[in-house]
Amino acid sequence: MVKLISNWCMTVKSLPQEYVFPKDTRPGDQVVPNFENCPVIDLEKAGSDDRNDIIQQVLQASQDCGLFQVINHGVSEDMLKDAMGVVKEFFNMPYEDKASLYSLDTTKSCRLYSSSFDYAGETVHRWRDVLKHTCHPLEECVDLWPEKPSKYRDVMGKYSVELRNLSLRILEMIREGLELNPEYFGDELTGAQALLLNHYPPCPEPSLALGISKHSDPNILTILYQENVGGLQVMKDGQWVGIKPIPNALVVMIGHLLKVVSNGKLESAEHRAVTNAEESRYTIGSSINPRNKDVVIEPAKALLEKNDCRPLYRAFSYKDYHQVYKEHRGEGEPTLEVFKIED
Template identity: 45%
Template sequence: MSMPLEGSHFELWSNVQALPESYVFPPERRPGTDEILASKDIPIIDLEGIDGPRRFEIVQHIMKPSQNCGLFQVINHGVSRDLTDQTMRNFQEFFTLPAELKARFYSNDLNSSCRLYTSTLNYEKEDTHYWRDNLTHRCHPLEDHIDHWPENPPDYRNVVGKYSIEARKFLLTMLELIGEGMGLETGYFEGELSKTQLVSVNHHIPCPDPSLTLGMPEHCDPNLISMLQQGDVCGLQVLKDGRWIGIAPLRDTFVVIPSLQLRVISNGKLASAVHRVVTNSKVSRTTIGIFLTPSNDIEIRPADGLHGSLTPMYRGYTYKELFSRFTGNDCDAEKALGCFKL
């Protein structure tokens, strides 16, 4: 049973009783039936007092998980609860809209300003599908993209626009703090290195058998830095010390993932978390991701002036080159980066 591009899980399978064969993974890739409990070891960074005497301490707290598991959580991030709640409601309502209101956004074109698709962009070619629908669109500069966004729900553009601006401010702050921790000059990550901003919203309806499939594959994000607003349903897992660890959704908390480009710029000192998403048999799950990405043609290489810098591990390349290698190797980060190792 296959999923046509013009359909989605919600419209076609809201009452499905058995997992379609095309969504059943090989035994070695299934999450299994064992409950994966949420870990208490995922660091939570409190940004309160970031412009005061706590700044050095906060930077050190950020650098430790950035160098180890490549993922941490942040509270007191500066984005209001009212705005995060409104944004989540708009995305949840979008996925429940009638198919005819969403039809114009269905696309597998990576260059589309706003696209809605099922599983991955390689749906027609992939051996096994992932249990998700995804809405992705560009959001910086706002005035260049907002007219391509959904007009329903009615306050979608207004609310998501405000959220995009605040999320960008937050991620640029995180980059500045990480830069300080690496010994880079102020403003290193501004401009072309963080030029592109995407919002990527995953929606997973209840799954008949979560033990047999995945909501997203295990992967490293290829961009510069990512943040995730989880909602209130578990599903995100990170690979830590050879085990899959669940990350419980916490109120007023963002998950931050320093991504592949930060690994290269740090000359391998920062980690990039391997993570995946499992499904839920009882409730739908919607999550909001914001990604900052370099412009396609700027050169990316290990930064000069790193604390204790050694011989560069990577040659220079453009993000366009890296992303081509990444998608060409089935989103395998190590194979993609291996093409640029010295």
């Protein structure tokens, strides 16, 4: 438990050396501009005559940078507040109440840890504490979740169901836009879901540290709730830009696997999280993944036939992809380069 940053961060005045990133990857003192033209899509209109227009907005945003924000998405303001409230309550409990959840075992379906998925193997630690657990099918997962706070299982269970439904709605719009077969994003590709709850405590030297280093998500789709404290940055046109929080909005990020399925038509956002010295930042990520590690990931055949084009990526198993992703530390292009078909 001593590795949890929140246990000791308020007692240090300078950043421990093992958290100092190399000069070429640290954020530095330069002010990063906000992504002023970050697409904001009103999903309420997807149920009206404007549905085709909304689908095209989703596709365009997914092509341009692989990231967009959604409003009027169907997840109530009260639900968002309740979920964030219980997450904050969890991370601020005494460490004794969290000790049984702490683990470096990456195979555990519910675990509390610090930095990244591979604390022991990384050369520089990230400035964050994380609670990660599976959440679908809910009845198979919920008994492994934290028992404290007392409302945790009830609130986060409802939240995970709503986020899964929203994820599938967005994937259905993408399916329609790409003209893929009905039920393409069925259980084979979307049968698993995980929640990733992040706590970024105040950092004594934010210019030297990162909450999460540059990466692309190793899944189909991620939806992030970041409340009102900024810190998410995305690589756009060769520079970092900040994603300014919008009240009650959710950030949607295209994952690596969806980039492959679309044969490179959709982009997978390279992003990172920076820290600040004044206040804690909390986020809730929901990711959609294949449930079976042996499932084959490949460009959609219907898409290749429709556009009369060759596949850019060879078929590979989800298990093999994850191994390569770990070897490349989440770096986007180096990971997918392994599976690219040479000209």
